[in-house]
Every structure is written in C-alpha cells, then in structure tokens.
Amino acid sequence: MLRFIVRRLLQMVGVLFVLSILLFAWVRRLPGGPVDAICGERCTAEQKAALAKQLGIDRPVWEQYFTFLNNALHGRFGTSTGVLPGTDAMEIFLRRLPATIELSIGAILLALLIGIPLGYLAAKKRGGILDNLTVTSTLIGIAVPVFFLAFALKYYFAIKLHILPLQGRQDSIDATRVTGFFVLDGIITQEWDAAWNAFKHLILPSIALATIPFAVIVRITRASVLDVVNEDYVRTAEAKGLTVGTIRWRHVLRNALLPVVTTLGLQVGALLTGAVLTETVFVWGGVGESLASALRLKDYAVIQVFILMAAAGYVFINLLVDIAYAVIDPRVRTR
C-alpha cells in the first residue's frame, strides 16, 4: 500500500512538473505582458525596456523558466504585478483560498441538501408533475450560463427587491479577521452581526455556483434511485414487511447515493470553473475572481501559481480517490 502511495505521489510530482513547463510556455506567449499592464500609455519605449529588464522578462523564456523553477523550489513563486502588486503570488493564493472554499462549501451544501431529496422525490413520483418539473428545471439549470443566472439573481434579489446584498463578501463593517472564512470568523469572535452579514452575502453566489452541481446531483440521484427501487433486495425488503423508513434509508438511499458521491468528487473539481464566473460577477475576491483579473492584467506570477495550485488540488483529490479505491479493492494496487 505504501509503495502504491509513493508511486502515485511521484507521478503527481511528474504531472505538476510537466504542467509547469506547458503553463510557463503558454503564459509567456500571451500577447503583451506585465509591462503594458503597469505602464499603459504612460511609459516611453525606453522606460518599458528598463522595466522589462528589471523584471527579468527580457531574457529567453527557458532562462526565465529555470529562474522560476529554482525560486519555486525555494518557496518563492514570484511577485504579483497586477492583482495585488508587490505581493507574493502564493501568498495571494492562500489569502484568496478561504473565500473560494467558503463559497464552494455554500454551493455544495445547497446542491446536496436540496438536490438529493428532490432527486429522490422525483424518482418516487416518476412521471408526475414534480418529476416533470424537476427534469425540466434541471435541464434549464445545466443549460443556462452561470454568469447570466448570477446577473439575474443580483438584479432581482438585490437591486429590485432589496432583500439580499448585491456583491462582495461583507459590508464595510468592523469585523475581526481570524481564519479568512468570514462567517466562521464572526462565529469564533462572537461578532454575530458580522457573521450574519457575511452569511447573507454568501447566499446569492452560492445559489449561482450551485446550479450545475445541483442539477447534476438531482438527475443522478433520480436515475440511481430508479435503478435501486427495482432491485430484488428492495422488493425482498418490502416483502419482509420492513418499515418504509428503513427501506428508504437503509436499502434505497444508501445504495443509490454511491454514484452521487462519485459525481460529487468530480463536481468539486469543476467548481473552480464556475467560481471564475460567479466570483467575477459577485466581486467575491476569491481564487476564481483573482485568476480572471490576473489573466486580464497579464500578471504572470499569479496566473502560474493559481493554475498550478488548482491543478495540484485536482491531482491530489484524484490521488485520495485512488487511495480510497485501492483500500476498497486490492486489485487496483497491483495494477
């Protein structure tokens, strides 16, 4: 088992290394660069050349890559030139991460708490009004672009109805920062107003970000429940005269949820894509929004670190899934 894990860890390092080369080459080939973003129309050609030299981006790409690699191995990932000028890119990533995790948790919880019961009910009432409504609405949920939904939610709930905050993570109120998770911070420090304020800000973006995972979870739960209810063991359980509750929880849902859990793993990875759009529309200040600004501002260091870290996270989750499989199924280890 240990050998399996070590082998997979080495593979992971290899994957990240290759990715870093590809990523570096891609980023440096983007037209323009930090110099344009810093200067705008304000610098002369000489000033731009001096700036490029100072930043080291006038050197050949391979040379820049080795400097980057060497620095990265020493824990230095470069300095932001656009998103948060002068700040270490890794530090920015770590500072932004709680915002994205907080939003992702909100979205996943929404998707699960409403998605699973709804999927289950739809399956149980197959062909009924609820089922038809669910199937149609989840189809719309998957088809509607996230940013459109996000703008629509903002427009109705914040601008028209004034019942939820428009954007951002909290109003400009005095709040103590502890973990970077605003709701949690408010709870820890017992600043209930701050926690409540942050919670309200979380609602609309969570809904926007939850749409796709929600729709996927509803559909998979529904399909899975439909499969399971027709299994012999469910019929046997019914024949044995077990209570409805026991059949529902022990026999149907528990078995039906296995594919849902697998899907959930994949959905967590896909959340970052949704986060780029959702966070941008809701001015969320998380990883996704920062990556979007970094791309706009050609902030090399931030683009590199953010994408590498996202990839590392994805690869790491995969590794965990593989380990879990290996634990369950010994045949995987020998493959």
Place this chain on the structure above:
Amino acid sequence: MVNRRAAAVAAASAVALTLASCASSDRDSESKGSGDKGGGGGTLTFGAAGAPATFDPFYASDGETFRITRQITEGLVGFKPGTPDLAPELATKWTPSKDGKTWVFDLREGVKFSDGTKFDADAVCKNFERMFDQNAAGQTASNYWVDNMGGYKSKDAKSALYQGCTAKSANQVEIKLLRSTSRFPALLGLPSFSMQSPTAMDKYKANDIKAQGDGFTYSDYANKHVTGTGPFKFDSYDEANKTVTLVRNEDYYGDKAKIAKLVFKIIPNETSRKQALQAGTIDGYDLPNPVDWPQLKKKFNLEIRDPFNILYLGFNAKVNPDLKDLKVRQALAYGINRAQFVKTQLPEGAEVANQWYPDTVDGYNKDATKYDYNPTKAKALLKEAGKAGLKIKLWYPSEVSRPYMPDPQKVFQAVKSDWEKIGVKVEPVTKPWNGGYITSTDNGQAEAFFLGWTGDYNTPDNFIANFFGSPAGGFQPLALPNGAEMVKRIGDADGIVDKGQRTAAYKKLGGDLMSKYMPGVPISHSPPAIVFTKAVTGVVPSPLTSEDFSTAVIEK
C-alpha cells in the same frame, strides 16, 4: 408515508425560502453602512475600478492609486478646484530666478503631517532628496520622476532636471534645476511628488523597494503607513474584503473634511459598479460608461467634467513611406468626418480636436489650420501627391475603454468608412490593449494608430512632448522630412524662461503642428463623467480627474 414525503419537500423548499427571506429584515441596517449620516459627517463609499498598486504615490502611476493617495498627501502646489490651473497648496507662493533654474517656495506655516511631525523646509528637502536618491528598483518603478525629472543621484545625475534643494529658513525652500522648463512648477502638482512625512518614511523604510520575481515588492511604509498632510489619514486596507478606509484628519490645517470616513470599495467590473450604485452599496464611482449616462442621469447626480484629454490618430512614415508626403497626411485629415463622429459616437460635451491639446491649455492657437470634412479636397490632394490608390494598415486596440476613447472599434469603423470614401484602402490591425497594442504602437510598428492622453497639468509640453517630442516612439518623427526640426522646436519651446515668450512660441508651434508637420490627426476631446447618489453633494469635478473628497457632504 405521505406525511414524511411532504415533510421532505417542505424541508427542501424551506432551506431556499429561509435563505432568501430571513435576510430581508437586515437589509435596512446594511444600507446604512454606506450612508451613516449620524454625527461626525458619515461615511462616503466610493466604487474603485481596481486595487491600489501601492499607497506610496511616488512609486505609483495609476489613477486608482492616486485617487486614494490624493486624499492623504498634498503637494507644494495644487490645482484650482474644477480647473487644470495651478494653485497654492503646501507652498503659498513661488518665485523663479531670471534664468528659470532656481525656484524659491514660501511654505504654509503651522502645517503638520498626520503623524504629528512638522512640515517645514527640511521636510521638503528630505522629500526631494528621497525621490532623487533611489535604488535600482525604485528608479524603474517611479515612472513620474523619470518622465518629469529625468535621472537619479547615483546614475545619470547630469541628465536630471532636479539639481538640489536648500532650506533657506523653516518656511522657505529653494529648489535648483539644471535647466528651465515649462513644466516647472506645474509638475509639482502631480500626486507622485506630494510631500510625505520624513519621520514615517524613515521609520517604515519607504525606500525599501525590491524587484522580485516578475514585479516589485514595496515597503511597510507603502503598504500600511503612508503619512501626509492631507484632509484624510490612512486607516486600513481590508484586502480580503477589498476595501480601503480613510478617516478624517482631525488636525488638518485647513477646512476639515465634512465626512468622517471615506471608504473605497474595489469593484473591478463596470456593470457591477453601476449595480452597486443602484443597490445603494456605494455612493458614487468614476468614469461611468457613456452608454449608461442617460439612464444614470434620471436617478443620480452625473457630473460631466470639462474635457482635458485627446484622442488622436498617429502616423508613422517609417513603416509606411507614403505618409512622408504632407499632402497625403493632410488628405487623410480632410477625409475624416470628425464632427459627425463626435456627434454620433461620443458622449455629450465632446468636441472636435483642432489641435494637440484642449483650448484651456496655455498656448492654444485658435487660428491654426482646421481640417473640416472635405472629401473632394482630400481626393484632390491624394491625386496631386500621386497616391490615389493609397493603402493603409489602421491599428486599433481591443479589450479596452479609455476616457478619451469609450469604444475603440467604433472609432476605427468611422475612420475606415470615411477613408474608403476618398479611395483609401484600409486594412484593420487590432490587438488587445494589454496584449501587445501599447507595446507595438510605442515601438513604432503601426503605420496609423489610435491613441490618446489625459493631461497631467496645464502645459502644452505635457501633451506634445509626450507624443512626438522624442525621436523614438510611435510617431517616429525623424521619418518625416521636417521631423527633426519639429522635435527640436518642441524641446526649445519648453526651455523658454519668459512665460509670455513661451506661450507665443507654443502658439506658433501649435499652428505649425497642424499645417507644416501634421504628425497625425487630433480627433476629439471627450469629457469623462463621475456619478454620485443624489444624497452626495459638494464634490467639485476636476478635469484632471483629481477630485478632493473632503468637501463632500452626505445629506439625509
């Protein structure tokens, strides 16, 4: 069973409903966040388009940073509210020597930095010495010093405009320059050269700037301890919540700020800023999209500033030798219907540019040759020059909106269709603004290109010297038959000591730029707007986009 199912449905919907409804009762208290009008003048929350690069204005060159630092620090000279004209700020009076190289400034008395230390002649000299004596990274990062003052102490000191500073008494300071220039003392109004507390700068190592990785890292001073004499003090930068908070400087020597707190909320997306204003989470923002003006005007105070910028079409005869002929360049100017473009594509208040700077700038020549739309004349001139089938690659930027150019593609379309009417074949070239457009045009690769400029202060030099005062750059002036002469005249005019003679020289030069040199076509001056809620009054719109928020009042 039915009951349990019903309970499950109810539970699921309850989550959604509770989330939406339970928040409503607190909405009122939240909107107070931006309009806390209780005692102490309340809080003004202003939407900012980007994060500040640093809080030390000396190393900054972007408007978002200056909008914040301008409330905290002040310069020796300032600008009359609502105009680009010089006015006393920390200096009450300034007198040049006859040769224009020595300037004596009388300083305002009884002024203190917000850390309690005294502002005096020593502090002024320490500021100048600090700006002059920068490490390698600092020399690259301080764009405005390089642009306006030239070299540094350790390197090319001989090319620096600045020569030295002497405290003649506690309230009188003398600044020596290498040569006379039209820019001095107007350039001292730039936020980069504002006065900062020497004590705070020493304590928090203000000069400790380093080039690291792809960018610069700034000192603790620049990040958290910027200290000036202005009406507001730096309070905090809640980076996680994207807000910069300034508080009123209670010891300010002048009229104290009417608001107690000034919050800048960073909202990078333009639509999001507009929505934030509509939802009441911010009290104002800058540069609303002209497309939104009519809608915003209905419910908000939309202030249109006097235009102090220019959109122009540059020519580069080095890349396209056909442009060497003055007749060709004049034909291209006559061939653009600028009046029509300004009327249909630009916001109200926009004007056709008949020169390379607005008419409020000293040295504007109202008799300069005007190029009113005349396609017949344009065709005739092209024919005369033997260039009837002229081909031009016309460059325009994408992914950008500038105060002088709200929609670059529309400018391109307008000029293209006009030029095609006079028989010129136009080939479009476009690149993203931050994706190579600026670099390519500045490196002289574009034969005809759109660019513009917002003035820093009221001198012709701030416009024309930046465009074609140097042999390098987008215009490649030396490729024009009389380009060298033009470059020399621009430099010479800047050095004339006597103000009257200098203005006369600029008038003559301004006229010749339109008739004799024609390095491009000035197109328009567009007024940028700023918008506030109806509750906010007292902010005087500045053509330099340098509003002072200390005069803002928030009414109930």
